Structures are given as structure tokens and as C-alpha cells.
Amino acid sequence: MDGKVVVITSGKGGVGKTTVTASLGAALALQGKRVAVVDMDIGLRNLDVVMGLENRIIFNVVDVVQGKCKLKQALIKDRRINNLYLIPASQSDEKNVIQPENMKWLCKRLKKEFDFTLLDCPAGIEQGFKNSIEAADDAIVVCMPEISSVRDADRVIGLLYSRSIEPKLVVNRIVPKMVERGDMLSHQDVVDVLSIDLIGLVESDESVVVSTNTGLPIVMQKESKAGRAFNQIAMRMNGHPDLPVEDPMAPKSFWKKLGGRIGRKNRMQS
Amino acid sequence: MPENGRLPVRLKGVGDSLWVTIDPAVSAEELKTALKNPFEKLKKLAVNARVVIDPQNGGGRESEPLIEELGSYLKETFDVGEVRAATEKADPPEASAPQEIPADPLSDLRGDARIIAGRVRSGQKIHAENHLVILGDVNPGAEVIAGGDIIILGGLRGTAVAGQPDNEEAVIIALDFRPTQIQIGGLAAASDPNDAGRGKFPEFAKIDGTRIVILDYTKDNPFRRLAPPEKR
Numbered sequence: 001m002d003g004k005v006v007v008i009t010s011g012k013g014g015v016g017k018t019t020v021t022a023s024l025g026a027a028l029a030l031q032g033k034r035v036a037v038v039d040m041d042i043g044l045r046n047l048d049v050v051m052g053l054e055n056r057i058i059f060n061v062v063d064v065v066q067g068k069c070k071l072k073q074a075l076i077k078d079r080r081i082n083n084l085y086l087i088p089a090s091q092s093d094e095k096n097v098i099q100p101e102n103m104k105w106l107c108k109r110l111k112k113e114f115d116f117t118l119l120d121c122p123a124g125i126e127q128g129f130k131n132s133i134e135a136a137d138d139a140i141v142v143c144m145p146e147i148s149s150v151r152d153a154d155r156v157i158g159l160l161y162s163r164s165i166e167p168k169l170v171v172n173r174i175v176p177k178m179v180e181r182g183d184m185l186s187h188q189d190v191v192d193v194l195s196i197d198l199i200g201l202v203e204s205d206e207s208v209v210v211s212t213n214t215g216l217p218i219v220m221q222k223e224s225k226a227g228r229a230f231n232q233i234a235m236r237m238n239g240h241p242d243l244p245v246e247d248p249m250a251p252k253s254f255w256k257k258l259g260g261r262i263g264r265k266n267r268m269q270s
Numbered sequence: 271m272p273e274n275g276r277l278p279v280r281l282k283g284v285g286d287s288l289w290v291t292i293d294p295a296v297s298a299e300e301l302k303t304a305l306k307n308p309f310e311k312l313k314k315l316a317v318n319a320r321v322v323i324d325p326q327n328g329g330g331r332e333s334e335p336l337i338e339e340l341g342s343y344l345k346e347t348f349d350v351g352e353v354r355a356a357t358e359k360a361d362p363p364e365a366s367a368p369q370e371i372p373a374d375p376l377s378d379l380r381g382d383a384r385i386i387a388g389r390v391r392s393g394q395k396i397h398a399e400n401h402l403v404i405l406g407d408v409n410p411g412a413e414v415i416a417g418g419d420i421i422i423l424g425g426l427r428g429t430a431v432a433g434q435p436d437n438e439e440a441v442i443i444a445l446d447f448r449p450t451q452i453q454i455g456g457l458a459a460a461s462d463p464n465d466a467g468r469g470k471f472p473e474f475a476k477i478d479g480t481r482i483v484i485l486d487y488t489k490d491n492p493f494r495r496l497a498p499p500e501k502r
Binding site: 154 | 412
């Protein structure tokens with residue numbers, strides 16, 4: 001059976017699309033799926049750095065669609081995680097060297113090989129966005145609890161709906177302390193406006209910055225709250241859609257506190 | 271039995287009844303079989319329906335027993351309501367006069383509104399020549415524009431522009447009134463960013479003198495005192 005093509009998009013830049021793509025790719029691969037992640041941000045490639053694979057790039061997605069290399073040659077295998085592959089973006093071209101027809105062709109081929117193809121969509125709603133959603137079966141909209149991010153996400157959701165794609169929502173970089181103080185929108189406010197299915201809530205986590213710089217996937221760091229959230233999102237995508245979404249605002253239960261005391265912090269991971 | 275290429279039974283809906291044209295030359299048994307198929311297709315529609323049987327010969331006496339027999343057959347098998355013969359000179363179904371609608375004293379009070387269902391998202395713009403009704407929310411960044419009133423059965427958080435270009439009587443009503451900006455006629459009003467506690471109850475905006483005011487719809491319903499009903 002053919003796999004799924006999932007586009008990860010947000011409208012606004014800097015909300016964590018690339019981190020979400022890299023993390024979900026790693027998490028799905030760790031759960032035993034065959035995963036390809038494609039960097040669609042032609043001209044401003046990042047995904048390779050976040051995944052720690054930049055020094056192994058020979059061919060990129062533009063070379064593939066222009067027929068300069070075979071698909072297999074452009075797929076960079078992650079050495080730490082089995083079944084995880086990256087197709088990097090080109091750093092020297094412009095977005096319009098790829099057309100929507102090219103993406104249809106590419107995704108059709110990737111679907112045959114991989115269970116999940118994750119497309120890291122560039123910011124904006126221009127050519128790069130249009131290319132990315134052309135062949136997508138599903139979409140994940142990443143949104144920060146911030147008014148400008150919500151508005152851009154809303155626009156993108158409208159555009160996705162007009163192409164009959166029903167997106168799922170990830171609220172990224174929640175700072176529970178700020179929400180408690182009333183200085184940040186709560187995820188309920190975000191869901192209220194966007195009114196699409198929530199697939200995950202990710203707390204703001206310093207270890208994400210560390211992981212981005214070192215290229216070590218956040219989902220492999222057992223201590224990280226964000227890593228755990230990404231693992232759970234991957235599970236929801238991967239046949240467990242009803243797994244409850246953990247609310248970072250919920251008061252910690254007695255048992256979790258106790259578990260923390262006696263050193264069983266990561267029971268959820270095992 | 272097709273005779274001259276015509277079916278022995280033809281069915282038509284006329285007014286509030288079913289008009290069945292039969293061929294009197296065909297035997298009653300054959301007519302029954304021919305009736306069975308179309309009536310079965312009607313299923314529940316046939317229950318309690320009024321049926322007029324037209325034997326096509328001017329309603330002569332000789333076809334009465336046939337009609338009676340078919341009538342009782344239809345009543346038993348398909349539960350139809352009333353069966354009668356076509357009277358007079360078999361006025362053809364095509365010529366049947368359109369039913370007269372009883373005069374409604376308010377029927378000329380008809381307004382004109384565009385009704386949209388669903389959420390209006392950021393970047394989307396909805397125009398209406400006259401009134402606009404939105405069955406859903408208007409998100410921040412969305413715009414709804416109307417020549418007359420804007421009625422939102424949901425939350426208003428985007429921009430609403432009513433009474434374009436110069437209708438100062440227009441109102442904007444929303445069940446959860448938290449707009450970014452509103453305009454009525456030539457006036458505009460922006461939301462107060464410090465006034466975050468509003469909303470969650472129905473409010474409306476209208477022009478009062480030279481400014482836009484926002485009032486609680488349940489307390490100051492502007493239409494409550496209109497009697498008799500007026501056209502909007």
C-alpha cells in the first residue's frame with residue numbers, strides 16, 4: 001500500500017516547522033516506519049542542519065526533479081536512526097525552479113518507497129507553499145500561541161481547506177508560566193480561533209535549541225518534554241489517533257510527582 | 271401492452287394529486303400489473319396520496335366499474351388516500367391551473383440577504399449587496415462587507431463593514447462581539463485593546479449621532495418595538 005505525504009506548514013516563519021518536521025521524522029522512524037523528509041525551502045535550506053546531515057549532501061531535490069540524479073542518490077540516510085532519509089533543498093536556486101507537477105511526480109515515487117513522506121514547507125503562501133501542498137494527503141499546521149502566528153495559520157488553513165485537505169494542529173512553544181500569568185494565549189484560545197483537530201501541544205524547551213545546534217534528534221533525548229510531545233504526535237499519526245493530548249497546563253498529579261521523586265521520570269517513553 | 275407505441279398507464283403529479291392516465295382498451299388485470307411498478311417506486315409517497323384516474327374517453331359511464339376496481343386495488347396494495355375519476359371533459363394535466371396562493375399580507379415585505387454558513391478565516395473576504403448573515407465565526411484577519419446589515423450567528427473577531435457606501439441605518443450584530451474594527455456607512459471604530467473582558471454575549475453596533483455605539487442586544491434590541499413588521 002502507498003504511504004502518506006504529510007506537509008508541515010504554518011504560514012509564518014520561525015514557529016518551528018523545521019524542528020517539528022525533523023522531530024516527527026525521527027520519531028516515526030524510531031517507531032519502525034520508513035520515513036523520508038523533504039526540505040522544500042529552496043534557497044534557504046535548514047532541515048539538513050537540524051538533522052545534522054549537512055556535510056553529506058551531494059544531490060538535492062532540485063537535482064531530482066530536473067533529472068540530474070536518481071531519486072536514490074539524493075536520499076541521505078540518517079546513520080543513527082534506521083529508515084530515516086532526507087532529501088535536502090538546494091541552497092542556490094529559487095522556489096520557482098520546481099513546479100507543482102514536479103512535486104506530484106516526486107511524491108508519487110516517494111509514496112511507493114516510504115510509509116511517511118514529510119514535507120518541510122517554507123514560510124509564506126507563495127510558490128514554495130503551493131509546491132508543497134500540491135501532492136500532500138495530509139497537513140500539519142504549526143502555530144505558536146501568539147496572535148500573528150494564529151492569524152497566518154488561519155490563512156493557511158483556509159487555503160488548505162480550499163484544496164480539500166483537512167489539517168491537524170500542533171501548538172508549539174507553549175510557556176506554561178506565561179500562560180498562567182495571562183501573558184500568553186492559552187492553547188484553548190488558539191484552538192478556539194482555528195477550530196481544527198488538535199494533534200499535539202509542545203512546551204517551549206531549551207533542549208530544542210541544543211538539539212538543533214548539535215543535530216541530535218530531540219525525540220532521542222529522554223529528559224526532554226518537547227521530545228516526549230513529538231513522540232506522542234508521531235504515535236497519533238501512526239495508527240493511534242485517540243491517544244489523549246497531554247495538557248502542559250494541567251496540574252501535575254500526585255503520582256507523577258512521586259514518580260519524579262523516586263527517579264521514574266520517563267515511564268512514558270519505555 | 272403498448273398500443274400505438276403508448277404505455278397503458280402513465281403517471282403524473284398534478285397539484286396535490288397523482289394523475290393516472292389509463293388506456294381503457296386494456297383489461298383491468300393488465301392495468302394492475304402496469305400500475306404496480308410505478309407505485310412501488312413511489313413507496314411512501316403513495317401513502318395517503320390523492321389519485322385521479324383518467325380513462326381518456328371523457329369520463330363516460332362505461333369506465334366507472336373499471337376505475338372503481340383499480341381504485342380499490344390501489345387502496346389495498348399501496349395505501350393511497352382517495353381515488354376518483356377525472357371529471358368533466360378530461361381537462362389535460364398540462365392545462366391544470368396553477369394553484370392560487372392565499373394572499374399573505376406580509377408577503378411584499380421581502381428583504382434580500384446573502385447567507386453564508388461556515389467559518390470565515392483570515393484573508394477571506396465576503397461581500398453582500400444587501401444584508402449579510404454569517405452562520406459561523408469571523409476570525410481575526412477576515413473581512414465581511416455588506417450594503418446593509420451584518421448579522422453573525424457566532425463570534426466576530428475580524429473586520430465588519432456594514433451599510434456600504436452610505437447606509438447609516440445599518441447595524442452589525444454578533445453573538446460574541448470582539449471585532450478588530452467595524453465600519454458603518456462612513457464611520458469607523460477600532461476595538462480597544464485593553465478591553466479584553468468583553469464578548470461572549472450578543473451585542474450590536476449602530477450609529478448614534480456621529481459615532482458608533484455598541485450595545486447589549488438582549489437589553490437594547492433595536493427591532494423589538496417595530497410593529498407591524500417592517501421590511502429591512
